[in-house]
Amino acid sequence: MSSLSLSLMGKPIGHNKYSRQKIITNARYNNGSKKSRFPQEPSKNKSRPGPTVRILAASSYLLPFLDSIHYGTLLFRSVPTLHAIMAPIIPLAYLYHQVPFASGIAFFAVYLGILHNKNLPRFAHINAAQALMIDIILNIPRIFESIMKLPRRGPAAALYANIQSLIWVAVTACVIFCIVKCFVGETGKIPIITEA
Secondary structure (H helix, E strand, O other): OHHHHHHHOOOOOOOOHHHHHHHHHHHHHHHOOOOOOOOOOOOOOOOOOOHHHHHHHHHOOHHHHHHHHHHHHHHHHHOHHHHHHHOOOHHHHHHHHHOOOHHHHHHHHHHHHHHOOOOOOHHHHHHHHHHHHHHHHOHHHHHHHHHOOOOOOHHHHHHHHHHHHHHHHHHHHHHHHHHHHHHHOOOOOOOOOOOO
16 A cells, blocks of 8 residues: 555655656667767768858968068069069058057957957867967067078078078968968868967
């Protein structure tokens, strides 16, 4: 009688609240009505970022490009075709460098406006971080230029000019590669910089 009364009250003998909840939970998992608590692998058909996000991510790379353009000055003079290609951009870069603290303002604009903007997707964050890393690496030759006496003539001057041109070519190649990847909707991974 006591067993029947307990059963009518919704509390069967040998089943406490925890065990009933466990049975219900297992039933849900078995019926497929509840997703597994383990993370699933991302789908390969995951939708790519929209055009606005792609343009915003690509714009991050203008920072290292404008900060490196002065390294290509001697190369522009030596290669007329390259000078013709860069002719529309050089005035913009000149105005950029004439504004006091323009580089620092642009750096923090990318850092706060894109990298740490929680409303933007991870795609924009990754590209902003990569652009900032390229710009930070550009500070290494600047430090050497500020503490060392730059050669004006002779083999040392020719070597210095070649190093400057190499810096611009390397940065520009990375920037073009990453911008193209952004417009395609993919992240352009640069060795060493991406893993930093």
